[in-house]
Amino acid sequence: MTLDVLAAGILSGGLYALIGLGISLVFGVLGLMNLAHGELVIAGAYLASLLVVDSGWDPLLALPLAMAGVALIAYPLQRYLLTPLLRGDKSAPLVGTFGLSLLAQALFQGVFGTHPKSLPASYADSGISVLGLRIQTIYLIAFALTTVLCAATHLVLTRTRAGSAVRAASADPATAAVLGINVSTVYAMTFAGAAALAAAGGVLTGVAQSFTPTSGLPLLLTGMAVMALAGIGSVGGVLLAGIALGVLQSASVQLFGGGMRDVVVYLAFFLVLAVRPQGLFRKAATG
Amino acid sequence: MIRSTSRRIHALGAAALLAATAGCAGNASSSSGGKNDDGGPIVIGTSISLSGTTVLNQIRDGYLLAVQKVNAEGGLEVGGKKRKVELKVLDNRSDTNTMVQQVRSLALTDHVVGLLGSCCQQNIDMQGQADALKVPLVMGALPVELLPKGKGYTWDSFQSLADGAKDFYTVAAGAKTDKKTLIVTNNDAQGISTGKLWGATGKKAGFTIAATKAVPTGTTDFSDVIKAGKSSHAQVLIAAMAPPDCFAMWKQMKALAYKPKVAVGVQCAQTPGWGSLGKLGDGTLVQLNWSDTAGLPETNLIVSKYGKKYTNLTDLGSVALGLHEATILLDAIKSAGSTDADAINKALAKSTTVSAQGPVKFVDNKSVTPTFIGQWEGGAIKQVWPAKGGSPLASLTGLG
Known part of the structure; x- marks a missing residue:
């Protein structure tokens, strides 16, 4: 494998990790497979586009607002719709998030139209040379931001009272409730936090690539692949899994051509599920 | 809690039902039904993707423009008297199975005398239905090379790859x-x-x-x-x-x-x-497939009617495409002087319509439009x- 293939894989893996982090967080804490996660990613991109395309903001300045905006939308969804569904039939929340996914796509189409959009920025199509390698600046930024957000998530979960409450609610919601933890609020805060991370991924995706109302599904699949490789409950593992996925994709393109990219990735995905269902990095990192 | 969850599931179900009802209501864009031999309006129809992954509002607008134009002139002369035209538009939501059901419904329930196409792969899938139901189908948005050989009821007027x-x-x-x-x-x-x-x-x-x-x-x-x-x-x-x-x-x-x-x-x-x-x-x-500076027919009509709604050339080109397709079908009904499907199909074969994308001449059910x-x-x-x-x-x- 050449150095540029490795670099491209590692850097694109940063973006994959950011998209996978939210799914992993929600599944790890709430036990909820959020099928609307891709739409939360795209919601971040569309919210940012209101500031970037319509008002001329830099996407990186719009990013925190998009994160906050999507988190504000996500909180009541979890608190008043999904958390009650979690207490019922196991399939109800899954169907609920699928319904939200379809609803969000229809809303995006109605409000923003169906044409692809992109978030313009000087670093979207610029490159820098590092050790003789040409690297797309936005992927470098995405990788750095993902690292920061992963570290922040890890610290919040392990070093704060809120993190303790999240871990308690995740381990045993009934006992946590007896101890005075408002589990419904913890769930909603976790979902909102995951949505904010998704929104960050959306803004970066919008800068590096493009987005449409139906772009969420492939992003959801990418996130699920990252989560499966990482294992549940490992923030550091998510970052490593994203990188592994990126490198695997780049290497497969180099070795077998573009046509085999997805085949190789999903083959690895199924192999990990079959051989090591707890994920590749569960023991390697704590979180 | 179980009751609460159940209530929410019912609420979700009700919301989905409402959404589906709204979607169905959206389909009834211009229709009062009616058979085509009773002296009422001549009904044509389309199952077109207006939501989902592909949204073809511009082509739909072109269809509507053609019908409005004909109706403004009093309608089509069929059987010695002028009859208004009614276009029944159904949104297939980018789903081929829905499209198949809608085309069958248009033909068998609404008794449309002709069909207008959707886009791309859906047009290929629609061809089989038109042939089976023996209802003429005029389409664009499918390069002529990609139209499979059918049983003669599908007419494609579009660009050549x-x-x-x-x-x-x-x-x-x-x-x-x-x-x-x-x-x-x-x-x-x-x-x-x-x-x-x-x-x-x-x-x-x-x-x-x-x-x-x-x-x-x-x-x-x-x-x-x-x-x-x-x-x-x-x-x-x-x-x-x-x-x-x-x-x-x-x-x-x-x-x-x-x-x-x-x-x-x-x-x-x-x-x-x-x-x-x-x-x-x-x-x-x-x-x-169209340019506003190429001197094509109906350019002024398209720009004056839709220039504000669609500000770019490709969207206006799709309006032109819809206008072109619908005009070919309406001209064929007029030439046939009948609402009989076979008579209209024969008239389509001899079409000399000149419309928004230029002159039409079908060879093997295909008529090539200019490329820009x-x-x-x-x-x-x-x-x-x-x-x-x-x-x-x-x-x-x-x-x-």
Whole structure:
């Protein structure tokens, strides 16, 4: 494998990790497979586009607002719709998030139209040379931001009272409730936090690539692949899994051509599920 | 809690039912039903994708424009008296199974005398239904080479892929390049055949195909493609991919300093969203089915009616396409002087309609419309080919 293939894989893996982090967080804490996660990613991109395309903001300045905006939308969804569904039939929340996914796509189409959009920025199509390698600046930024957000998530979960409450609610919601933890609020805060991370991924995706109302599904699949490789409950593992996925994709393109990219990735995905269902990095990192 | 959950599931179900009802209500855009031999309005219909992954509001608007135009003149003369035309529009939500059901419903319940198409693969799938139901179907948005041989009830008036490729190379020959060409397509069957067609046409036009790459839809890392372009020194780029793929590739090409001198985004640069690339999109060539500067019939009508709603050439071109298709069908009903499906089908075979995309002459159920080459500049497309009505070719500044 050449150095540029490795670099491209590692850097694109940063973006994959950011998209996978939210799914992993929600599944790890709430036990909820959020099928609307891709739409939360795209919601971040569309919210940012209101500031970037319509008002001329830099996407990186719009990013925190998009994160906050999507988190504000996500909180009541979890608190008043999904958390009650979690207490019922196991399939109800899954169907609920699928319904939200379809609803969000229809809303995006109605409000923003169906044409692809992109978030313009000087670093979207610029490159820098590092050790003789040409690297797309936005992927470098995405990788750095993902690292920061992963570290922040890890610290919040392990070093704060809120993190303790999240871990308690995740381990045993009934006992946590007896101890005075408002589990419904913890769930909603976790979902909102995951949505904010998704929104960050959306803004970066919008800068590096493009987005449409139906772009969420492939992003959801990418996130699920990252989560499966990482294992549940490992923030550091998510970052490593994203990188592994990126490198695997780049290497497969180099070795077998573009046509085999997805085949190789999903083959690895199924192999990990079959051989090591707890994920590749569960023991390697704590979180 | 179980009761509460159950209530919420019911609420979700009710919401879904409401949404479905709203969707059905949206379909009833202009219809009172009625058979076509009772002296009431002549009913034609379409099952078209107005939601889901493909939204064809512009083509629908073109259909409506044609019907409004005919009705403003008192309707179509059939059986010695003028009758108004009613267009029944059903949204198939980008779903082929829904389309099949809707086409059958239009034919068997609404007794439409003719059908209008949707787009792309759906048009191919619709052909089988039209043939089976023996209802004439007029369509566009499907390159004539891709229309399978059917049983004679489907009529396709659209561009030829071969003409589009040939016209591009004519334009590219006018630019100063080494004629080395990189072709990138999606790796599905249509992408591969497009690559072969453009490769063969390029060779005939004196270009050298330096590299050919096929990538899956949804690719975001084009580093191997860019490497191939750079190492083969290809100065002409042909990218025939889904729009999001081209967006990612254009950004990556600029970042990794691959600088072709001529580039066309087949399919992908046609989207008005290309303008959101800003300066990066400037100079990219695009195939068009219509141009407001080409002197085509009905241009003033289209621009005056829809110029404010649709501000870009590709959207207005889709309105023109819808107007063109519907006019062909309405003219055939008029020529047949009857609402009999076979009489209309025979009239279609002899069609000499001149409409928004030029003159019609069907050979093997296909009538080729002209191809135009446009170029993105400052968020808008201007025609650069044919020279008549076009602007001079500018350089590819976005990637330069």
